[in-house]
Amino acid sequence: MLSGKHTHDRDLTPSQEHYLRAIWELRSKRGYARLADLGRALEVTPATLSVGLRPLEARGLVAHDDQRFLLLTPAGERLAREVHHRYVVLRSFLHDVLRVPEATAEHEACLIEHDVSGTTTERIVDFLKLLEQDRELGDLFRARFDAFHRSCGQTRACTDCGLACLTPPPR
């Protein structure tokens, strides 16, 4: 039924995935990434990263320069790009489709990126591509969703719109 334990069934922990993505994004943007840069980007102390990157180095995903600039091995880069891909897809869906405010979308995408499977990610990609490629459907959807949101969603007042299970709990 619930089958909990909050286990992510990837072989990297959420933080490790986050570290990989941040290294990749920093290197893409500035060309380099040192431990301190990473710390500033992730709002985490260098001490945390110094220890936290160790398993990634041990597994041959992250390495460093003679000057201690961080490097991604091919395997590390592949994983980093996967995480980044999940992040971008989620952020785009939340912001561009659901119209969640940008800051919220980015924040939640950061959290959710570690939980969604490849399958789910690809379904969302399909969804985004469909809306983009099929102008008729895309325009119709955006117009109707917009109108619907204005008439119903904003106030959360429609407690009995018809969908019993989806009715928000009473305040």
Added chain:
Amino acid sequence: MLSGKHTHDRDLTPSQEHYLRAIWELRSKRGYARLADLGRALEVTPATLSVGLRPLEARGLVAHDDQRFLLLTPAGERLAREVHHRYVVLRSFLHDVLRVPEATAEHEACLIEHDVSGTTTERIVDFLKLLEQDRELGDLFRARFDAFHRSCGQTRACTDCGLACLTPPPR
């Protein structure tokens, strides 16, 4: 940029939310919930729950019978229903719209339910309601999404469909 730390900005931890939801669901389904029942449902040992429920009791969200049957206070039930609502909405979206297999949808909804904001949840509710109430849009969407999925999504082969940022990373 990233602003990480994986902090959920609710005042309950993910596990605590999970416990509340499970109590509520067990009580809805069987009329009662003991600690051991909860443990079986959540796949967690009684020892974990015995300690883990303490903060919820201290905060007046969970209580127990003279027979040690677990009870939700009004405040606890309100929170439990909120978590359940997020869960149901996510599961429905993943399964009914994105067509993610049911087991996957349930598993991921369990994880994501602790990360999505109320705003995002309500946007998804709007989305689901819109598809249900607007037959024209709903039917069109389902037909096109289905066709699109068959032609493009299944193999993940469409690496250069046009959406640069959404292209899955190379294998």
Added chain:
DNA sequence: GATGTTAGTTAGGGTGCCCTAACGTTAGGT
């Protein structure tokens, strides 16, 4: 060459969340 900044490390501490092992209490089955 002393000074101060920046980078990275180690040591020690704390929280969340889970486990096993050992123990008491309560309720049936015979």
Added chain:
DNA sequence: ACCTAACGTTAGGGCACCCTAACTAACATC
């Protein structure tokens, strides 16, 4: 009355993740 099973608790341990404090190493600047 006795044994067993099921329930719940405590004690002790472990992992993931973060912190502060106290170093060392490299560096520019005066």
